[in-house]
Amino acid sequence: MTSGFEDIAKGNNEFVAGFTHGDVPGKPAQNMLLITCMDCRIVPHQVLGLTFGDMKVIRNGGGQVNPEVEKDVVVANNILECDRILIMQHTRCGMAAATLEKVREVVHANTGADVSEYYPDVISDQKAKLVQDVETLKNNPMLKSDVVIEGAIYDVDTGRVEFIA
Numbered sequence: 001m002t003s004g005f006e007d008i009a010k011g012n013n014e015f016v017a018g019f020t021h022g023d024v025p026g027k028p029a030q031n032m033l034l035i036t037c038m039d040c041r042i043v044p045h046q047v048l049g050l051t052f053g054d055m056k057v058i059r060n061g062g063g064q065v066n067p068e069v070e071k072d073v074v075v076a077n078n079i080l081e082c083d084r085i086l087i088m089q090h091t092r093c094g095m096a097a098a099t100l101e102k103v104r105e106v107v108h109a110n111t112g113a114d115v116s117e118y119y120p121d122v123i124s125d126q127k128a129k130l131v132q133d134v135e136t137l138k139n140n141p142m143l144k145s146d147v148v149i150e151g152a153i154y155d156v157d158t159g160r161v162e163f164i165a
């Protein structure tokens with residue numbers, strides 16, 4: 001056990017003690033893929049009223065589509081039966097509050113590393129980025145023609161998911 005994760009291992013032991021989901025299929029019961037932010041206030045399945053086996057989830061800073069994400073989306077749609085794709089950003093997102101300069105400044109101050117080639121995916125306009133990401137997926141020729149793609153914003157203060165794109 002790596003020092004520093006004792007509490008997490010203990011939590012898993014408790015999870016295992018009540019675990020009853022071993023027979024859940026790997027293909028999503030709700031035929032759904034969620035792309036969302038790594039933010040700790042988003043507990044994806046809980047937010048959407050879902051449970052084990054219901055959907056696939058891809059997470060990154062901001063809940064954004066980029067070429068790496070698109071590669072997995074193609075797999076999810078073609079191989080894993082994800083026919084509905086929801087891109088879900090959220091209010092008070094750190095990736096939308098930060099600037100490239102600020103992130104670089106902090107990383108450099110913390111590590112001393114050369115950050116001149118580091119480009120974190122900060123968001124300047126959340127709704128515009130969401131609309132753009134939905135369009136990007138809709139224009140991906142490797143997604144099936146019947147795929148349903150929507151954009152939404154999760155309100156971290158109310159729990160409400162607003163579908164907007």
Ligand SMILES: [Zn+2]
Pocket residue numbers: 037038039061062063090092093094095
């Ligand atoms: Zn975020």
